Amino acid sequence: xxxxxxxxxxxxxxxxxxxxxxxxxxxxxxxxxxxxxxxxxxxxxxxxxxxxxxxxxxxxxxxxxxxxxxxxxxxxxxxxxxxxxxxxxxxxxxxxxxxxxxxxxxxxxxxxxxxxxxxxxxxxxxxxxxxxxxxxxxxxxxxxxxxxxxxxxxxxxxxxxxxxxxxxxxxxxxxxxxxxxxxxxxxxxxxxxxxxxxxxxxxxxxxxxxxxxxxxxxxxxxxxxxxxxxxxxxxxxxxxxxxxxxxxxxxxxxxxxxxxxxxxxxxxxxxxxxxxxxxxxxxxxxxxxxxxxxxxxxxxxxxxxxxxxxxxxxxxxxxxxxxxxxxxxxxxxxxxxxxxxx
Amino acid sequence: xxxxxxxxxxxxxxxxxxxxxxxxxxxxxxxxxxxxxxxxxxxxxxxxxxxxxxxxxxxxxxxxxxxxxxxxxxxxxxxxxxxxxxxxxxxxxxxxxxxxxxxxxxxxxxxxxxxxxxxxxxxxxxxxxxxxxxxxxxxxxxxxxxxxxxxxxxxxxxxxxxxxxxxxxxxxxxxxxxxxxxxxxxxxxxxxxxxxxxxxxxxxxxxxxxxxxxxxxxxxxxxxxxxxxxxxxxxxxxxxxxxxxxxxxxxxxxxxxxxxxxxxxxxxxxxxxxxxxxxxxxxxxxxxxxxxxxxxxxxxxxxxxxxxxxxxxxxxxxxxxxxxxxxxxxxxxxxxxxxxxx
DNA sequence: GAGTTTTGAGCAAACGATTGCACATTTTGA
DNA sequence: TCAAAATGTGCAATCGTTTGCTCAAAACTC
Numbered sequence: 001x002x003x004x005x006x007x008x009x010x011x012x013x014x015x016x017x018x019x020x021x022x023x024x025x026x027x028x029x030x031x032x033x034x035x036x037x038x039x040x041x042x043x044x045x046x047x048x049x050x051x052x053x054x055x056x057x058x059x060x061x062x063x064x065x066x067x068x069x070x071x072x073x074x075x076x077x078x079x080x081x082x083x084x085x086x087x088x089x090x091x092x093x094x095x096x097x098x099x100x101x102x103x104x105x106x107x108x109x110x111x112x113x114x115x116x117x118x119x120x121x122x123x124x125x126x127x128x129x130x131x132x133x134x135x136x137x138x139x140x141x142x143x144x145x146x147x148x149x150x151x152x153x154x155x156x157x158x159x160x161x162x163x164x165x166x167x168x169x170x171x172x173x174x175x176x177x178x179x180x181x182x183x184x185x186x187x188x189x190x191x192x193x194x195x196x197x198x199x200x201x202x203x204x205x206x207x208x209x210x211x212x213x214x215x216x217x218x219x220x221x222x223x224x225x226x227x228x229x230x231x232x233x234x235x236x237x238x239x240x241x242x243x244x245x246x247x248x249x250x251x252x253x254x255x256x257x258x259x260x261x262x263x264x265x266x267x268x269x270x271x272x273x274x275x276x277x278x279x280x281x282x283x284x285x286x287x288x289x290x291x292x293x294x295x296x297x298x299x300x301x302x303x304x305x306x307x308x309x310x311x312x313x314x315x316x317x318x319x320x321x322x323x324x325x326x327x328x329x330x331x332x333x334x335x336x337x338x339x340x341x342x
Numbered sequence: 343x344x345x346x347x348x349x350x351x352x353x354x355x356x357x358x359x360x361x362x363x364x365x366x367x368x369x370x371x372x373x374x375x376x377x378x379x380x381x382x383x384x385x386x387x388x389x390x391x392x393x394x395x396x397x398x399x400x401x402x403x404x405x406x407x408x409x410x411x412x413x414x415x416x417x418x419x420x421x422x423x424x425x426x427x428x429x430x431x432x433x434x435x436x437x438x439x440x441x442x443x444x445x446x447x448x449x450x451x452x453x454x455x456x457x458x459x460x461x462x463x464x465x466x467x468x469x470x471x472x473x474x475x476x477x478x479x480x481x482x483x484x485x486x487x488x489x490x491x492x493x494x495x496x497x498x499x500x501x502x503x504x505x506x507x508x509x510x511x512x513x514x515x516x517x518x519x520x521x522x523x524x525x526x527x528x529x530x531x532x533x534x535x536x537x538x539x540x541x542x543x544x545x546x547x548x549x550x551x552x553x554x555x556x557x558x559x560x561x562x563x564x565x566x567x568x569x570x571x572x573x574x575x576x577x578x579x580x581x582x583x584x585x586x587x588x589x590x591x592x593x594x595x596x597x598x599x600x601x602x603x604x605x606x607x608x609x610x611x612x613x614x615x616x617x618x619x620x621x622x623x624x625x626x627x628x629x630x631x632x633x634x635x636x637x638x639x640x641x642x643x644x645x646x647x648x649x650x651x652x653x654x655x656x657x658x659x660x661x662x663x664x665x666x667x668x669x670x671x672x673x674x675x676x677x678x679x680x681x682x683x684x
Numbered sequence: 685g686a687g688t689t690t691t692g693a694g695c696a697a698a699c700g701a702t703t704g705c706a707c708a709t710t711t712t713g714a
Numbered sequence: 715t716c717a718a719a720a721t722g723t724g725c726a727a728t729c730g731t732t733t734g735c736t737c738a739a740a741a742c743t744c
Contacts, residue, residue, distance in 0.1 A: 001461070003730055014694045019732060027692055046459035050395040051730035055699045059392065061440075080422050087443045096457070097441045098403075101429045115438070117388035119343070255627040262629050282624060285597040287604050345700055356724045361702060369722055393700035397729045 002043045011039045022047065062090055062308060063098040063121040065112060067129050076252055077280035078297055082149070085301025086125060093309045095122075108135070116144050123308045125149065129193040147308040149300060151194050159311060161304045161322045163295040165195055168326045169202025169247060172275045172293050175328055176245045177210050179335065181273065185218030185236065185243035187253060196249060199277065203247050218243050222253055233260030237272075245273035245334070251280045254290055258333070274333040288332030296324045344385050353381045364389065404432055404650060405440040405463040407454060409471050419622035420592070420639055424491070427643025428467060435651045437464075450477070458486050465650045467491065471535045489650040491642060493536050501653060503646045503664045505637040507537055510668045511544025511589060514617045514635050517670055518587045519552050521677065523615060527560030527578065527585035529595060538591060541619065545589050560585050564595055575602030579614075587615035587676070593622045596632055600675070616675040630674030638666045 004022075008015040013032060020028050021036040039045075053059045064086060090097050098121055102108030112135060115121050123145035128136060131152050139146045140155035148160045176184050186203045189196045200219070207214050217239050220232045233256075236243065248254040254276035261268055268274055268288055276283075279294035307318050346364075350357040355374060362370050363378040381387075395401045406428060432439050440463055444450030454477060457463050465487035470478060473494050481488045482497040490502045518526050528545045531538045542561070549556050559581050562574045575598075578585065590596040596618035603610055610616055610630055618625075621636035649660050 001730095004732095005730075015731080016695080016733075017693055020693085023732085027690090029692060032692080044459075046455060048396075048730050049456070049460040049462040050392050050401065051699090052732080053392040053699095054390075054396055054701085054730080055732045057699075064441075076422070077419065080419075083441075087441065091443050091449075091453075096462075099406075099425075099429065099439045099441050101433050107433075111433075113388060114391070117386075118391040120391040120438075252624065255624055259627045259629055259631075282594065282597055285601045287601055287629070289601075343700095346702095347700080357701080358703075358725080359723060362723090365702085369720090371722060374722080390700050393729090394702080395729095396700080396731090397702045399729075 001048075002045050003048070004045075007036065007040055007043060007045055010043065011036050057119065059120060059122055060094065061096040061098055061121045062305070063100050063115050063124045065124050065126045065128075065135065066099070066101045067127055067133070076250070076278075077282065078250070078278050081280070081297035082127075082301040085298040085303075086305045087301075088298075089302045089305035090309070093305070095305075095309060109138070112138070116142065123147070123312055125304045125308060128152075129190075129195065131194050145308060145311050147304045147311070149304050151198075156320060159307050159318055159320055159322070161300055161307060161324060163300070163326055164323050165198035166202040166205065168277065168293045168295060169199035170206045171202075171326070171328055172247050172277070173203045173206035174210075175291075175330065176247065176273060176275060176334060177206065177212070179245070179273065181245040182210075182212050183215070183218070183241065183243045183245070184212070185220060185246045187220045187222050187232065187246055187248040187257060189222065189249035189253065191221060199247075199249060215241055215243075217241070220246075222249070222256075231260070233257055233264060237261065237264050237266060243272065245275075248274060248276035251276045251278045251283050251290060251292055254292075254333075255282075255286060258286060258290070269333050269336050270338075273336065279329050283329075284331060286333070291331045291334035292329050293326050294329050295326045300324050343390075344387050345390070346387075349378065349382055349385060349387055352385065353378050399461065401462060401464055402436065403438040403440055403463045404647070405442050405457050405466045407466050407468045407470075407477065408441070408443045409469055409475070419594075419624065420620050423622070423639035424469075424643040427640040427645075428647045429643075430640075431644045431647035432651070435647070437647075437651060451480070454480070458484065465489070465654055467646045467650060470494075471532075471537070473536050487650060487653050489646045489653070491646050493540075498662060501649050501660060501662055501664070503642055503649060503666060505642070505668055506665050507540035508544040508547065510619065510635045510637060511541035512548045513544075513668070513670055514589050514619070515545045515548035516552070517633075517672065518589065518615060518617060518676060519548065519554070521587070521615065523587040524552075524554050525557070525560070525583065525585045525587070526554070527562060527588045529562045529564050529574065529588055529590040529599060531564065531591035531595065533563065541589075541591060557583055557585075559583070562588075564591070564598075573602070575599055575606060579603065579606050579608060585614065587617075590616060590618035593618045593620045593625050593632060593634055596634075596675075597624075597628060600628060600632070611675050611678050612680075615678065621671050625671075626673060628675070633673045633676035634671050635668050636671050637668045642666050 004015050004018045008018045013036065017028065017032060018036055021033050087097060100111055100115060102111050126135065126146055126148045128148060128150050136148065136152050136155060136158060140158050143157050146158050148158050151160060151162050152158055173184060184207065186200060188200055220236055222232045246257065248257055254274055257274060258268055261272055266272060275291040277293045277295060278297065279292040283290040283292045303322060303324060307322065310318050346357050346360050349360045355378065359370065359374060360378055363375050429439060442453055442457060444453050468477065468488055468490045470490060470492050478490065478494050478497060478500060482500050485499050488500050490500050493502060493504050494500055515526060528542060530542055562578055564574045588599065590599055596616055599616060600610055603614055608614055617633040619635045619637060620639065621634040625632040625634045645664060645666060649664065652660050
């Protein structure tokens with residue numbers, strides 16, 4: 001491996017000079033610069049990142065920390081989009097991305113400590129689904145540069161980016177109400193995640209505000225896993241007061257719901273309307289195409305990285321709480337055929 | 343930041359001793375070990391990864407290098423599954439994963455050089471779609487520990503893991519032939535990718551071996567992007583000699599095909615049968631559920647990491663070429679209703 | 685033309701670990 | 715009982731950079 005010293009020797013200068021050429025320091029003469037650069041080129045020099053990090057105490061690396069039950073995340077286009085956004089920005093900003101997953105809870109704490117406390121990374125993008133995640137507290141306690149994709153309370157040094165999930169669900173529900181529905185159900189995901197809680201709240205709010213009662217049987221406890229969405233359907237379609245529309249926690253679950261309902265012999269949207277969240281690429285390829293709330297997933301990721309880098313570079317205390325706007329994408333699953341041109 | 347020296351001072355020993363306690367060297371007394379460990383605990387010591395890497399010349403980090411047009415990759419569950427597999431193993435093996443994407447071609451070479459030649463990572467998992475990717479050559483020339491997910495020729499120091507795509511397509515096509523089809527088409531993805539080429543070859547082989555002619559119009563040049571699958575349909579369903587079955591390059595495209603065909607008023611599987619590749623989670627939630635060749639995506643990722651780590655640790659020259667077995671998952675899209683119990 | 689400023693480059697000390705070698709002490713063995 | 719072996723620890727060099735300080739030479743001042 002060719003080091004800075006080799007270059008120095010070959011160029012007849014000191015290592016300091018070579019180092020300064022690299023970081024184009026102002027006090028190096030044009031001539032030396034040219035000569036050293038040529039020799040670096042010739043000898044195929046590449047700076048040793050580790051050595052540099054050691055003295056500069058900065059690694060130019062960010063970590064994406066996945067919540068423990070990461071398995072499911074990967075099942076979803078959602079995560080891919082998020083990653084794409086994060087990567088797009090971090091690459092542009094010249095940061096490397098470390099993907100840190102953990103297998104077990106103990107392992108998790110340990111992995112993160114190693115990365116964070118071992119000065120392995122300069123900052124982390126945390127994808128946490130639970131508000132009281134001990135990781136959040138740990139990072140906050142160390143005042144470690146962190147951007148959380150999600151929501152938390154009581155830590156004023158944790159920057160967050162999130163969707164306004166309450167509002168998003170409110171909008172989705174209101175959309176259904178405007179279509180004339182009054183018996184609207186909600187297919188919830190993993191119950192204790194903040195997304196689930198918030199979206200449920202938004203749904204409740206919309207219903208209440210419209211003066212509509214909620215039958216507890218309409219709240220269907222599913223899981224993010226698509227299969228469960230399907231199973232839930234045989235139940236819901238057979239209760240006495242059957243809902244005529246459903247707000248579904250995410251698109252993948254909606255695929256399951258759609259298939260379940262169809263198999264039971266009902267039609268979407270004519271027997272039951274559907275709207276879900278995330279607007280993954282496949283949503284528009286379902287039959288009927290799924291109406292979905294686009295939460296700007298890519299943007300969410302991009303912004304997360306952006307905020308983190310800004311925090312690191314300018315140390316400008318960016319805005320702590322950041323919301324990415326969402327928008328309703330109405331397709332076929334939420335509009336009854338007879339209303340299409342009504 | 344508390345360093346090894348601080349611990350040494352507090353414990354009244356030399357830094358060397360502390361270092362040896364950490365790497366539990368055999369010649370350290372029980373008493374010292376206990377004492378030092380207690381102090382490390384008390385003072386919250388975490389070894390500086392950079393410093394360690396510098397002297398050990400090893401970073402305990404692997405890179406996942408994404409091909410340039412990574413955008414599409416992320417659109418697919420396929421990539422998520424792969425990542426999940428890679429991560430599952432590397433985490434278990436104690437390696438960190440760096441996700442390296444590049445924005446532009448120039449950028450790409452540059453990024454990789456920095457990581458590889460700058461001794462930033464110990465090895466790379468390369469996801470390359472083109473056989474003649476200059477990155478492959480570059481890594482091979484440097485004899486850098488590399489596992490390629492895919493196929494290449496002429497580099498005996500590049501370990502590969504791959505699906506036998508020819509055989510997979512052969513099997514898929516044969517499955518359709520066995521169902522009585524003779525007019526079978528092929529929806530190809532991005533033409534110059536090895537996957538496309540290989541799968542097309544397998545299809546051709548199966549047709550030829552069964553003595554079936556291929557109408558060139560049946561080879562439909564789509565793209566991985568699902569929309570194109572849809573557009574292609576209006577063309578293919580209107581040619582004189584319409585195929586009665588299609589082998590589709592991947593599941594996402596198949597979703598597009600399915601929707602296209604359905605909208606044109608045809609029925610899958612009764613008017614046209616479909617089989618595709620990858621068996622992503624959503625495949626079984628389509629209506630009809632998609633038949634698909636499961637290529638063991640998770641396993642592909644897991645094995646890639648496994649092979650790389652083995653190459654690094656034992657330096658045992660693992661097998662250069664590795665094939666992950668595939669299997670046909672027959673669902674509804676490839677079985678006509680009247681044949682179901684026939 | 686002497687004093688001051690600017691420019692260009694080198695010395696050597698970090699950064700936080702690891703490790704070969706040396707050395708003192710203890711244990712072993714015949 | 716004494717040499718040899720085993721055990722426990724420290725010294726100091728090293729990994730490949732960066733950077734504050736120093737100093738000589740060149741370029742300005744007036």
